[in-house]
Amino acid sequence: MLNNMDLTEEQVQEFLAKQDFPPMKNTRILQAARGEIPDKLPIWIMRQAGRYLPEFQALRKEHSFFKICQTPKLACEATLLPIRRYDLDAAIIFSDILVIPQALGMEVLMVPEKGPVFTSPLTLETYNTLTWENAVNRLSYVGDAIRLTRHQLEGRVPLLGFSAAPWTLMVYMIEGGSPKAAMHARKWLYAEEATTIDFLQKLADVIVDYLVMQVKSGAQMLQLFESCAEFLNVEMYEKLMAPMLKKIREGVRDKLLQENVEPVPMVFFGKGGSHLVDIPIKAGFDVISIDWITDPRSIRSRHSNVTLQGNLDPCAMYCKKEELVVHIKKMYEKFGFKNYIVNLGHGIHLDTPTESVATFVETVHSFM
Numbered sequence: 178m179l180n181n182m183d184l185t186e187e188q189v190q191e192f193l194a195k196q197d198f199p200p201m202k203n204t205r206i207l208q209a210a211r212g213e214i215p216d217k218l219p220i221w222i223m224r225q226a227g228r229y230l231p232e233f234q235a236l237r238k239e240h241s242f243f244k245i246c247q248t249p250k251l252a253c254e255a256t257l258l259p260i261r262r263y264d265l266d267a268a269i270i271f272s273d274i275l276v277i278p279q280a281l282g283m284e285v286l287m288v289p290e291k292g293p294v295f296t297s298p299l300t301l302e303t304y305n306t307l308t309w310e311n312a313v314n315r316l317s318y319v320g321d322a323i324r325l326t327r328h329q330l331e332g333r334v335p336l337l338g339f340s341a342a343p344w345t346l347m348v349y350m351i352e353g354g355s356p357k358a359a360m361h362a363r364k365w366l367y368a369e370e371a372t373t374i375d376f377l378q379k380l381a382d383v384i385v386d387y388l389v390m391q392v393k394s395g396a397q398m399l400q401l402f403e404s405c406a407e408f409l410n411v412e413m414y415e416k417l418m419a420p421m422l423k424k425i426r427e428g429v430r431d432k433l434l435q436e437n438v439e440p441v442p443m444v445f446f447g448k449g450g451s452h453l454v455d456i457p458i459k460a461g462f463d464v465i466s467i468d469w470i471t472d473p474r475s476i477r478s479r480h481s482n483v484t485l486q487g488n489l490d491p492c493a494m495y496c497k498k499e500e501l502v503v504h505i506k507k508m509y510e511k512f513g514f515k516n517y518i519v520n521l522g523h524g525i526h527l528d529t530p531t532e533s534v535a536t537f538v539e540t541v542h543s544f545m
């Protein structure tokens with residue numbers, strides 16, 4: 178892969194103007210998503226381009242988090258870092274779920290040691306100040322980053338795009354950062370139902386346009402993050418969020434077909450969502466990504482054809498090498514090798530030893 182940081186602005190623009198992408202050399206992840214059996218078990222890692230990598234820390238010393246997201250050359254570089262280092266089977270575009278609230282007019286800062294902080298969390302009083310119109314146009318930098326990265330990957334592995342689901346975005350916007358119990362957002366669900374439904378529908382519409390734009394820019398699979406699944410019971414999730422998941426799954430496919438673009442597999446990840454996995458499956462998601470609490474066999478017994486993704490406890494990465502291999506093998510025995518994409522059960526932690534990532538990838542690839 179080219180050294181992306183040496184690209185001049187003219188070269189970046191030339192890549193962005195090119196129509197065809199390099200031919201694919203590895204499509205294991207797409208095969209598994211479609212229910213085919215690849216030559217090796219595919220693996221990628223949530224938050225694979227993150228602070229556990231010294232090269233990412235070096236990049237972060239030079240640039241703020243959102244500057245990296247907003248500059249295609251830097252986002253591309255961050256995306257490629259884990260691919261240069263490990264034999265992973267997918268890249269995921271470097272960005273964040275919170276770029277949507279930014280495009281709606283909210284200010285989000287990434288505060289060291291604290292994570293994301295909204296300077297003015299959303300209230301009923303400020304709800305009408307959100308700028309919905311043309312929101313996806315303000316996210317065109319993500320499309321440019323995807324397009325550039327597809328070229329720079331040179332077909333080595335597929336590139337994933339992503340968004341958060343409406344509920345997770347709603348929680349972050351109302352709570353103003355990483356939630357403890359999402360008390361304020363849950364209060365809206367019960368006390369402000371009409372505003373809530375309006376809000377969720379508008380978010381779903383933006384998410385559809387955003388994901389369609391990502392596929393048209395070159396994303397080959399999409400992951401919808403429901404990182405706040407744990408805060409809702411099945412009844413509330415079914416009533417308010419099931420229609421949104423359906424709207425997103427079907428909306429993305431239908432809009433792509435209308436524009437003669439081939440639809441791509443869609444993954445649903447619900448953190449703390451083992452109680453509601455049947456809902457995204459019913460909505461038509463091709464792959465269900467599960468956290469480390471969820472037993473894959475309980476889903477397989479009900480839905481034999483759905484591809485599952487996950488679910489090593491990110492803290493297993495702190496084991497000694499021999500023990501880590503045992504945990505990986507135990508996980509694999511529960512999933513089986515068909516309809517399976519290996520991943521962690523949530524994002525990799527920032528102090529994860531880089532050798533554990535190498536062990537994880539090598540062990541998984543040695544299975545078949």
Ligand SMILES: Cc1c2[nH]c(c1CCC(=O)O)Cc1[nH]c(c(CCC(=O)O)c1C)Cc1[nH]c(c(CCC(=O)O)c1C)Cc1[nH]c(c(C)c1CCC(=O)O)C2
Pocket residue numbers: 222223224225226227228237242269270271272273274275287289291292293339355402404448524
């Ligand atoms: C909830 C959520 C967010 N962002 C995301 C989620 C959903 C997944 C999940 O449940 O964890 C998704 C995300 N965030 C990031 C990616 C990039 C692609 C990847 O490598 O997976 C993806 C897919 C980069 C990031 N997003 C963030 C970092 C670290 C920030 C930094 O470098 O300062 C990275 C690499 C910051 C971020 N962004 C967010 C939080 C809570 C934090 C702070 C936590 C932390 O610091 O690890 C919001």
